[in-house]
Amino acid sequence: MLTKVAVLFSSCVAFTVLGAAGCYAPAVDDTELAEGEAEAGDPSEDVGLSEDVGVAQEALTACDPVLPHGNSAFENQFTTTIGCACHPWYTKSSYNVWHAGHGDCWPLGWASTDPNDCRVKVQVKNSGGYFNGECRAHIEDKLDPAASCVNRCGGKAPAGCYCDALCSRIGDCCPDKASTCG
Numbered sequence: 001m002l003t004k005v006a007v008l009f010s011s012c013v014a015f016t017v018l019g020a021a022g023c024y025a026p027a028v029d030d031t032e033l034a035e036g037e038a039e040a041g042d043p044s045e046d047v048g049l050s051e052d053v054g055v056a057q058e059a060l061t062a063c064d065p066v067l068p069h070g071n072s073a074f075e076n077q078f079t080t081t082i083g084c085a086c087h088p089w090y091t092k093s094s095y096n097v098w099h100a101g102h103g104d105c106w107p108l109g110w111a112s113t114d115p116n117d118c119r120v121k122v123q124v125k126n127s128g129g130y131f132n133g134e135c136r137a138h139i140e141d142k143l144d145p146a147a148s149c150v151n152r153c154g155g156k157a158p159a160g161c162y163c164d165a166l167c168s169r170i171g172d173c174c175p176d177k178a179s180t181c182g
Helices: 177-181
Strands: 015-017 020-022 024-028 060-063 066-070 076-085 090-101 104-110 117-126 132-143
Touching: 060 076, 060 090, 066 117, 076 132, 090 104, 090 117, 104 132, 117 132
Parallel strands: none
Antiparallel strands: 015 020, 020 090, 024 090, 060 132, 066 132, 076 117, 090 132, 104 117
């Protein structure tokens, strides 16, 4: 099963609460494309992993970055990336970006087409007047189906990790070996 990454370019609605502007963008999930549908330039099409492993993988928190910003006399904007590398054997899955304090921020999409890059590109707006704010994100990744032991107990997964009894001693088990194969 190929992992499809759908990127929702969300426009943020600024709101004012006690003089502080805020922004919330809904989570972007890889399940938003219908099965068999792909976006132009979808990196998962180049991976060559068409094997169905039979079980949807549970998302894990890759990271929760916080980008403090502000401390400027005049209002200005800049683009930057926030996030981290995905866990080993995992690929990016979804993100949620929001703002706290003065100013604003909103997501522009994934920072790269690399499925192991869990960074998000964001636009940040400083409010001016030396007021500060924070651009926050919650980024999740999922186990790459090629690194799963589902339907592979006793053998080797396409990603190169193992699902057999020796992998515990050697240290080359797939991440879900214990939960899937025992």
